[in-house]
Amino acid sequence: MPDVFADLVGQDEAVATLRHAAAAAAAVLRAAHPAAVGSGQAEVEGQPGVDPGAGMTHAWIFTGPPGSGRSVAARAFAAALQCAYGTGCGECPGCHTTMTGTHADVRLVVPEGLSIGVGEMRALVLRAASTPSGGRWQIVIIEDADRLTEAAGNALLKAIEEPPPRTVFLLCAPSTHPDDVSVTIRSRCRVVPLRQPPAAAVAEVLVRRDGIAPDVAQWAAAAAQGHVGRARRLARDPEARQRRDAVLAVPRRLTGVGAALDAASALIEAAEAEAEASVAEADAAERAALQTALGAGGTGRGAAGAMRGAAGQLKDLEKRQKSRATRAQRDALDRALVDLAGFYRDALTMALRAPVAPVHTDTAAMAEAGAQKWDAEGALRRLEAVLECRAAIEANVKPRIAVEAMMLTLWKG
Numbered sequence: 001m002p003d004v005f006a007d008l009v010g011q012d013e014a015v016a017t018l019r020h021a022a023a024a025a026a027a028v029l030r031a032a033h034p035a036a037v038g039s040g041q042a043e044v045e046g047q048p049g050v051d052p053g054a055g056m057t058h059a060w061i062f063t064g065p066p067g068s069g070r071s072v073a074a075r076a077f078a079a080a081l082q083c084a085y086g087t088g089c090g091e092c093p094g095c096h097t098t099m100t101g102t103h104a105d106v107r108l109v110v111p112e113g114l115s116i117g118v119g120e121m122r123a124l125v126l127r128a129a130s131t132p133s134g135g136r137w138q139i140v141i142i143e144d145a146d147r148l149t150e151a152a153g154n155a156l157l158k159a160i161e162e163p164p165p166r167t168v169f170l171l172c173a174p175s176t177h178p179d180d181v182s183v184t185i186r187s188r189c190r191v192v193p194l195r196q197p198p199a200a201a202v203a204e205v206l207v208r209r210d211g212i213a214p215d216v217a218q219w220a221a222a223a224a225q226g227h228v229g230r231a232r233r234l235a236r237d238p239e240a241r242q243r244r245d246a247v248l249a250v251p252r253r254l255t256g257v258g259a260a261l262d263a264a265s266a267l268i269e270a271a272e273a274e275a276e277a278s279v280a281e282a283d284a285a286e287r288a289a290l291q292t293a294l295g296a297g298g299t300g301r302g303a304a305g306a307m308r309g310a311a312g313q314l315k316d317l318e319k320r321q322k323s324r325a326t327r328a329q330r331d332a333l334d335r336a337l338v339d340l341a342g343f344y345r346d347a348l349t350m351a352l353r354a355p356v357a358p359v360h361t362d363t364a365a366m367a368e369a370g371a372q373k374w375d376a377e378g379a380l381r382r383l384e385a386v387l388e389c390r391a392a393i394e395a396n397v398k399p400r401i402a403v404e405a406m407m408l409t410l411w412k413g
Contacts, residue, residue, distance in 0.1 A: 003095075004095050007072055008076055009202055014073060018076070019087070022086055029135075057190045060191075061186065063172075071172050073194060074141045078170060105139060110143045111327070114323055118151035125155055129164045138166055140169050142171050146174060202221035210232060223360060246270065264403040275328035343363060343366075344379055346358040348383055382409070382410050392405075
């Protein structure tokens with residue numbers, strides 16, 4: 001069985017850093033409780049006599065572009081810290097339960113809505129202060145830490161400033177820019193930068209781990225621009241490929257103002273439909289579970305009264321689900337915009353005659369035609385329009401307004 005870092009694609013430097021830190025963390029435990037953990041520990045191969053604490057700290061930030069593996073790195077590091085041998089072997093109970101999300105001392109925060117609120121963060125910090133049940137580390141993984149509200153960030157900062165002795169915080173964010181992570185939190189964390197993995201490395205993982213045919217894996221890895229999860233989805237999901245084809249057909253549909261607005265509507269509606277499909281099952285299950293917990297279907301004397309008093313809880317659930325649906329819609333729309341940016345990037349490189357491979361090999365002819373029609377300056381303006389649209393949506397501009405403005409710019413150039 002491969003070790004816990006096997007799926008961290010193209011990040012050799014980061015893996016080396018995390019392995020050394022895990023070895024140092026294991027040395028800390030051996031030094032503090034030799035009798036308790038010594039029998040289950042082994043010297044890290046190639047690293048005998050690691051100094052306790054050298055290379056290890058209580059707070060980490062994993063940064064990198066989408067698809068670089070920020071959450072994969074954080075989860076793998078958590079598994080290595082909980083590993084019985086301090087190596088991330090992938091076979092011991094600590095590694096297995098952490099990677100499957102069932103370890104009692106590892107808490108994963110995945111924001112379903114647009115932000116992570118202060119109430120959730122305070123509850124998490126309180127639980128993280130408890131003593132590890134397994135005798136090793138209490139670990140908190142926060143995916144998309146850039147979505148912390150200001151109050152939630154302050155609650156987390158207090159915990160990082162005065163950490164419990166056995167608690168480790170692992171934050172994932174696109175960058176350490178103040179817009180993503182506050183300067184004060186950044187100053188108290190060790191940063192592990194990740195890079196966009198090369199397409200060849202992504203393709204190798206798809207072939208080895210998912211059994212995908214080599215030619216399909218190579219195409220998907222290039223089309224996904226190094227995003228491992230999206231490459232897997234393109235390689236295995238026909239509907240994902242159809243959505244991508246529809247997006248890449250947009251440039252040739254832009255023949256006028258009306259066509260540009262129609263294309264914007266089609267893009268928004270497709271994102272809404274994809275988001276609705278992705279959350280519908282979870283929404284129904286959550287609502288049914290809450291209604292059952294509140295006594296729905298009960299026949300006792302208090303059942304009807306309990307349901308009458310449940311309106312507030314159902315309203316809170318609907319609010320959370322609406323926020324999750326909005327997030328899913330924006331994520332779906334962003335994936336479409338990344339594909340569109342890739343097309344105009346291809347047109348720009350062809351106009352400049354740059355010796356680089358196209359992102360979208362199946363639309364290379366259309367990109368070449370666009371390059372001849374727009375020249376490099378026109379292709380660059382269109383690429384910038386797509387990137388500005390992504391930034392506007394991230395800044396909470398209404399998606400329809402942002403996409404319509406983008407489409408008009410793509411048409412006019």
